[in-house]
Amino acid sequence: MYSKAKLSFFGNPSELASESWHMFNQSMRLSRRYPDDEEFYLRRSLDHLLNCFWYYQNSRVGLSILMHAIGRYLNINHGCPIDQNIGYHRTQCPNMLLHLDFGFSIRAKEKYICSICLSDPLDCIHRAGRIYDDVKCQYFMNQCNICGEAKDNCKHVENILYNQVLASNIVSAMDIITWDIVSEPLDVFTRIYDKPIYPDEIYKEHYGVNWKDFYGNLPLNCDHCLTCHKYDPNKNKKIKKLEKLKSLS
Ligand SMILES: [Zn+2]
Ligand SMILES: [Zn+2]
Ligand SMILES: [Zn+2]
Ligand SMILES: [Zn+2]
Structure with a gap:
């Protein structure tokens, strides 16, 4: 199983970021105005916030708290079934992707x-x-x-x-x-946008049990936002360490 990544971005990053912030606010307004489509607009608002998250590096923790709060609301009120349509579990959920805080330099x-x-x-x-x-x-x-x-x-x-x-x-x-994995790519939007999910990865981490033992073959629900509340900038130390080693050599 592999992750899919965006390797190039054409456009103006700062424009996309401010546009995304505007679209986020608009999606939140629409989610209140059209309660029947609340889930759709809230998930859209997370997509927009992910762009802001990558661009506004100093606001990442705050943005991630907001994103996980929206994720928790979605989980409780609408559920977060994981996509199984191509034979195995994958996710494009912004709240999962934001933890993959590295990118590609090409x-x-x-x-x-x-x-x-x-x-x-x-x-x-x-x-x-x-x-x-x-x-x-x-x-x-x-x-x-x-x-x-x-x-x-x-x-x-x-x-x-x-x-x-x-x-x-x-x-x-x-x-x-050449290409390289870096913690802060020059092109801030060259990131993973789709990743495989290992059911046990979620359930073992959060509940200390194997998913298969616990749920058998029931559809897998993503409960990430119930236990995770924010982004931890110190988690990708491995990549930062590698970069440091490279800059020394
Ligand atoms: Zn012509
Ligand atoms: Zn010619
Ligand atoms: Zn989720
Ligand atoms: Zn999280």
């Missing part, structure tokens, strides 16, 4: 192709910035090589020749050079 190199002939710019005769005639319209990753627009927005016809076409280099792929 160095990648972009690969380009020539917009005129769609081959490696080092192998072709075209030069970016120059104008060419008799260029065949082709689509690369759904993008038109004549105007650069997505197929739906462009008026060119595939395989027809066009004149006066500006050559450019198009990003075709990313080569990952």
Whole structure:
């Protein structure tokens, strides 16, 4: 079983964080206005708070207390069954993910192709910035090589020749050079967003019993927020230690 991680984030982190705070407040208001959809809006509010949690590093403990209080309310009033639809237990619950307080640091190199002939710019005769005639319209990753627009927005016809076409280099792929697990990634949102759950991990930690002995094959309910009340910044010491060792070597 493996966890899934976001490896890149496109956008402005501070904008996303303040937008998320705004959306959190809005979801809370909506949860009160529409009691029938309370669970939906409260779970949404946790998703928004997780973005704030990663971005506002100095407010993490306070935000985690708020998140666990909402989680407790959800558990008691709506229940937190764990997703079993792909054969084993997984969670995307923000209150579980916030404890995985590490991220990924990635160095990648972009690969380009020539917009005129769609081959490696080092192998072709075209030069970016120059104008060419008799260029065949082709689509690369759904993008038109004549105007650069997505197929739906462009008026060119595939395989027809066009004149006066500006050559450019198009990003075709990313080569990952190195990656690392770090406690505070430069890109604050490159985190685990989906993790496997080991039933015994939950039940042994909180109740000191094996889940199978206790519940047998009943659907698994996440009772994390009943016993956990906040984030402990000192728990990921292992990663911090590794980083320290690396910086010394
Ligand atoms: Zn939960
Ligand atoms: Zn070319
Ligand atoms: Zn086009
Ligand atoms: Zn917790």
